[in-house]
Structures are given as structure tokens and as C-alpha cells.
Amino acid sequence: MSLYTSTRKKLENITATKAILQGISEEGGLFVPASIPQIDFNLEETIHWEYKELAYRVIKLFFEDIEEKDLKYCIENAYDEKFDTQEITPLVSTKSAHFLELFHGPTIAFKDMALSILPYFMLTSKKYNKETKDIVILTATSGDTGKAALEGFANVEGTKIIVFFPEEGVSEVQKRQMVTQEGANTLVVGVKGNFDDCQTGVKEVFADKLFEKEVYEKNYKFSSANSINIGRLVPQVVYYFAAYAKLAGQGKLKVGEPMNVVVPTGNFGNILAAYYAKQMGLPIKKLICASNTNKVLFDFFEEGTYDRNRDFQLTISPSMDILISSNLERLLYHISNGDTEKVAQMMDSLKMDGKYTINETMKKNIEDFYGGYADDDMTKAYIKQIYEQEGYLMDTHTAVAYAVYDKYIKETKDETPSVIISTASPYKFTSSVMTAIDSKYQNTDDFTLLDEMHDLIKGEMPRAMDQIGTKEIKHKGVCEVNEIKNIVRSFLV
Numbered sequence: 271m272s273l274y275t276s277t278r279k280k281l282e283n284i285t286a287t288k289a290i291l292q293g294i295s296e297e298g299g300l301f302v303p304a305s306i307p308q309i310d311f312n313l314e315e316t317i318h319w320e321y322k323e324l325a326y327r328v329i330k331l332f333f334e335d336i337e338e339k340d341l342k343y344c345i346e347n348a349y350d351e352k353f354d355t356q357e358i359t360p361l362v363s364t365k366s367a368h369f370l371e372l373f374h375g376p377t378i379a380f381k382d383m384a385l386s387i388l389p390y391f392m393l394t395s396k397k398y399n400k401e402t403k404d405i406v407i408l409t410a411t412s413g414d415t416g417k418a419a420l421e422g423f424a425n426v427e428g429t430k431i432i433v434f435f436p437e438e439g440v441s442e443v444q445k446r447q448m449v450t451q452e453g454a455n456t457l458v459v460g461v462k463g464n465f466d467d468c469q470t471g472v473k474e475v476f477a478d479k480l481f482e483k484e485v486y487e488k489n490y491k492f493s494s495a496n497s498i499n500i501g502r503l504v505p506q507v508v509y510y511f512a513a514y515a516k517l518a519g520q521g522k523l524k525v526g527e528p529m530n531v532v533v534p535t536g537n538f539g540n541i542l543a544a545y546y547a548k549q550m551g552l553p554i555k556k557l558i559c560a561s562n563t564n565k566v567l568f569d570f571f572e573e574g575t576y577d578r579n580r581d582f583q584l585t586i587s588p589s590m591d592i593l594i595s596s597n598l599e600r601l602l603y604h605i606s607n608g609d610t611e612k613v614a615q616m617m618d619s620l621k622m623d624g625k626y627t628i629n630e631t632m633k634k635n636i637e638d639f640y641g642g643y644a645d646d647d648m649t650k651a652y653i654k655q656i657y658e659q660e661g662y663l664m665d666t667h668t669a670v671a672y673a674v675y676d677k678y679i680k681e682t683k684d685e686t687p688s689v690i691i692s693t694a695s696p697y698k699f700t701s702s703v704m705t706a707i708d709s710k711y712q713n714t715d716d717f718t719l720l721d722e723m724h725d726l727i728k729g730e731m732p733r734a735m736d737q738i739g740t741k742e743i744k745h746k747g748v749c750e751v752n753e754i755k756n757i758v759r760s761f762l763v
């Protein structure tokens with residue numbers, strides 16, 4: 271039975287469903303598999319599997335306590351017509367690279383890969399652990415997570431979801447996506463403050479024991495949809511297998527030969543999933559970690575010191591604007607061979623001094639990672655170049671990955687097929703993408719630019735963007751940071 275433990279303390283007998291339900295361990299550590307499972311199938315077979323089959327075969331190795339019929343139910347409901355292609359994660363090859371497009375879900379960003387299945391895992395976990403309270407998902411968002419969580423949890427029985435976003439801190443498209451959200455169990459509120467204010471406000475609600483008790487008596491239990499939940503991480507392992515199967519199926523490599531992956535990284539969830547895939551037996555050679563100018567991770571891979579003491583930079587790849595990559599804690603656990611004391615110490619010093627350093631053994635264990643970063647100007651230059659030379663339009667996050675990929679290739683001359691993880695549709699960051707191509711778009715609003723972009727790249731306009739400019743606004747609430755708790759209270763009657 272695959273069981274879970276905490277990164278900061280040895281725990282026993284934590285089942286997957288308990289870890290999903292609980293989200294985070296009591297002493298503040300993250301749940302990790304006590305040992306990473308090995309694949310029990312032949313990679314040759316996967317070439318012919320549909321995404322759902324692959325998802326079942328991979329996820330079941332991690333979530334052994336979920337029975338076959340229940341796991342299949344979760345998967346069936348997650349990867350259905352919400353995605354605009356049956357392939358779920360198409361692999362698109364251009365002259366210079368392969369792009370694994372993870373943006374074909376309801377909110378056109380890769381968070382859909384995990385957040386369309388998390389609600390079903392939560393319900394299953396509730397049932398298995400005899401939890402009778404309704405689950406209330408509380409989330410502060412800088413854009414992508416909020417909408418993906420709303421889509422995932424909308425109208426899911428036994429759950430409610432409340433999302434707080436910085437009133438002035440998200441793109442026009444992102445805001446419109448959230449405030450037009452349907453579903454009686456959803457609430458979206460703009461906060462007068464920046465993302466950190468939202469996040470702090472929400473964390474205070476989570477930490478308020480008295481409030482937790484009050485809410486519990488009303489039959490509710492708080493949970494979080496952010497990427498520290500193991501229920502979000504595991505579904506992300508699947509698409510690395512999908513990418514490999516596609517490369518093999520298209521004759522780009524022979525089964526057994528390696529591939530590289532290039533991942534635009536923020537909270538370190540996506541690339542950690544690639545690391546898990548590799549540990550399970552998928553032939554990945556290099557895990558290429560791409561950052562924007564908030565390059566804490568680049569420095570970490572260069573020097574072995576994680577140091578968040580620096581200015582926070584706002585970039586055109588906002589979903590990667592982050593100085594504390596929470597999921598890195600899981601990597602520390604694995605590369606220290608499960609040394610929970612060491613991880614707890616490092617996390618303490620991160621909290622106290624804003625930094626920590628890993629030892630030589632741990633450094634050796636991250637040799638498969640390669641770090642790189644790109645600033646906004648480079649990001650824009652690559653968007654323009656790849657559009658003009660290869661006819662492929664990347665979003666800003668994907669372009670950061672491309673920039674780092676290009677540097678890696680030039681530096682190493684590595685000829686291993688590389689897959690660039692494409693985390694958002696260009697439609698989601700219309701303004702930055704269009705102005706990268708031509709500065710004449712500078713003063714045009716996002717909604718007009720959607721149509722301009724559509725004219726440029728043709729094909730079908732993603733459903734998520736269709737008529738977004740004229741959709742009915744359902745959520746008009748705006749609040750001060752100190753009103754967050756009361757808003758939550760009045761929604762939970």
C-alpha cells in the first residue's frame with residue numbers, strides 16, 4: 271500500500287485520501303509518498319493508450335486506497351468535454367521544438383489539469399474517511415488558480431468555493447473570467463489590496479481556531495485548493511508519460527531513449543511532477559527549470575542556496591511571480607533521502623532568515639536539474655521570433671521556457687528531444703503577447719485584442735474566451751482585507 275508521510279516529521283499510516291482531505295500536515299509539512307512507486311506497465315503499451323487510461327494507470331500507483339471504480343469515476347468526470355480535445359494534452363511540433371499543450375481545459379491554463387480532478391478526489395476522500403461536513407475551499411489567487419478552482423468546484427455537491435483576488439492585480443481577462451463564474455456554491459470577491467494582502471487575509475482565516483470551530487458547528491470544514499495538496503500534484507505526473515508516448519508514437523524517439531522537459535516554474539509543482547515521473551521510471555534526462563526575473567530557483571540550482579531576500583518583480587509572466595516555491599520542500603525531502611529533521615531545519619531558517627543552504631549529498635541529487643531564466647524583453651523577443659519564423663504563438667510563460675530551452679541547447683548542444691511544457695493559451699495573456707508581436711497594439715484593450723489575435727492565428731477561439739466580453743457579471747463584491755472573515759461567515763449559512 272503506498273502511504274504518505276510528512277516532509278517534516280515521520281508519520282505512519284497516512285492514506286492518500288487522508289492526505290488529500292487534510293491538505294497539509296499538522297506540524298506544517300507537506301505530504302509526500304513514503305516511497306515513490308515504480309511503473310508496473312511497459313512504456314511501449316502507453317503509445318496506444320488514451321489519456322484517461324494513462325491517468326488511471328499512473329494515479330492508481332499513488333492513490334492505492336482509492337478503489338478502481340471510484341478512481342475511474344474521478345477520471346471520467348475530470349477529463350471529459352470540458353477539454354476541447356479528446357487528446358487532452360496535444361503535442362505540437364514546430365521546426366525547433368515540441369510543445370506539450372496543457373491549456374485545452376475550461377480556463378485555458380495548465381491548472382485545469384489538476385483542478386478538474388481535485389474536487390472528485392476530495393469527495394472520494396470525504397466518503398472514505400467518513401467526513402460528513404461540507405468542504406469549503408478558500409483560495410487567494412493571483413489569477414489562474416482561482417478560475418481553475420472555480421470551474422472545478424462549481425456545482426460539485428458537498429462543496430463550496432470562495433475566491434479572493436486583488437481587485438487591481440489581475441489581467442482584465444482573468445478578472446472577467448472569475449466574476450462571470452456560475453454555480454450557486456461559488457463566491458468571488460475582489461480585495462482592495464495586492465496579492466500578498468489577499469493571501470495574508472485568507473491565511474488568517476485558516477489559522478483562526480475559534481472561527482474554524484464556529485464554522486464546523488455549522489457543518490463546514492475548510493480546505494485549500496492550492497498546489498501543496500498532493501491531490502493536485504499526482505494528476506500532473508500523468509502528462510509527462512503522455513508526452514513521452516506521443517514522442518515515441520510519432521517516431522521522434524525509440525522507447526527507452528531519453529527526453530528532456532522544459533518547465534516554466536513558479537511554485538515548483540509542475541516540475542516536481544516531472545521529477546516524480548522520472549523516479550517512477552520514465553526516461554527523462556534533464557529537468558530544465560525556467561524562471562522569469564524572480565529567479566530564486568535559478569540561483570538555487572547554481573549555488574545550492576535558496577534565498578528569498580530580494581525584491582519581488584512584477585513581470586509579464588505573472589503566474590511565475592513568486593519568491594517562495596512551496597513544492598521545493600518536497601524535493602528537499604526526496605534528495606535528503608527522507609531526512610525530516612533536516613527539512614524542518616531548512617524550513618525554519620527560510621522562515622527566520624529567508625534562506626537556507628543544502629549539503630553536498632543533496633547537491634549531487636539535483637544534478638539532473640538545469641536552471642535558467644529570462645527577463646521580459648527576452649520573453650517578448652522569443653514570442654515574436656517563434657511566431658514569425660515557425661508560425662507558433664506562445665503565451666508569456668511558455669516563452670520563458672522557450673528562452674531557457676534555447677540557451678540550454680546552445681550551451682550544451684544536447685540533441686535529446688526536448689518537450690516544452692506549454693502552460694497557458696496565448697489568449698489568456700492577450701495584451702502582452704500581442705504587443706510582443708507588434709507595439710501598435712499597446713493601447714488596445716484586452717477584449718478587442720482577443721479578436722485581433724483570433725484573426726492572426728485562426729483556428730477555433732477557445733470556448734473560455736468566446737463572448738467573455740459580454741457575459742453576465744455574477745460577482746460584484748469588493749472588500750477591504752480586514753473584511754475577509756466576515757464575508758466568509760455570511761456565505762456559510
Ligand SMILES: *Cc1c(COP(=O)(O)O)cnc(C)c1O
Pocket residue numbers: 379380381414415497534535536537538539540541589590667693694
Ligand atoms: C501556475 C502556473 C505556472 C507555474 O506552475 P508551478 O507548478 O507553480 O511551478 C506556470 N505557468 C502558468 C500559466 C501557470 O498558471
